[in-house]
Amino acid sequence: MPAMHYRLRWPDASESLAYSPSLVIEDFFTPGQDYALADFLRRAREATAIASARVQAKYGFACSAALDQLADTEARAAAFADHAGAQVRVLSFHPA
Template identity: 70%
Template structure:
């Protein structure tokens, strides 16, 4: 199963690289595009759910790394939630490490 990374820029201009066990992330986000926090989180939860379903179908269990990654991103979103107009920008997709 092809895995990937994706780089995010947060409202405070910090950048993080996240992991997905599936290329499905590319179906939900576009490099260079910025997303309102709520929209971003909704799309990410759906994409991560699909990725975990694919892993579960192939290996019999969900990807704990993807679940941990989602929890980390949810915490980052919560830190920026009070900022009017806050957005997350998807900078790039890359190969998994």
Template identity: 60%
Template sequence: MPEMRFRVRWPDASEELCYSPSLVIKDYFAEGQTVPLGDFLAKSREALEIASERVRAKYGFACSAAMDQLARIETTGKAFANQPDARVTICNFEE
């Protein structure tokens, strides 16, 4: 199963390298794209849940690394929840 990483820039300009066990992230985001925080969180949740289920279908168990990544994304996102104009940039994909 092709895994990948994707680098995001948070509203405070910090960057994080995120993990996905599947290329499905590319179905939700594009390099250089900037999206509202809420959209980023929702799309990340959907994509990483799909990625985890793809692992389950292939190996018989969900991908805990995808769910850990989702938890980190959601935790970081909470720090910016009070900023109505908070946006996240998808810097690049690393396959």
């Protein structure tokens, strides 16, 4: 199953590299696009659920790496929850 890394820029200008076990992430985000924090999280949750379900269907178990990535993403986002207008930019996609 093709996997994908995607680079993010957070509201404090820090960057991180995220992981998806499926290319479905490309259906939810566009490189160079800013997303309001709540919208970004909604999209990340939905994409991760689909990706994990694809792994489950193919291998018989959920993708723990995808679930760990979502937990990390949610923890990073929590730091900006009280920042009005906080946005996350998807910088790029990279095949894993």
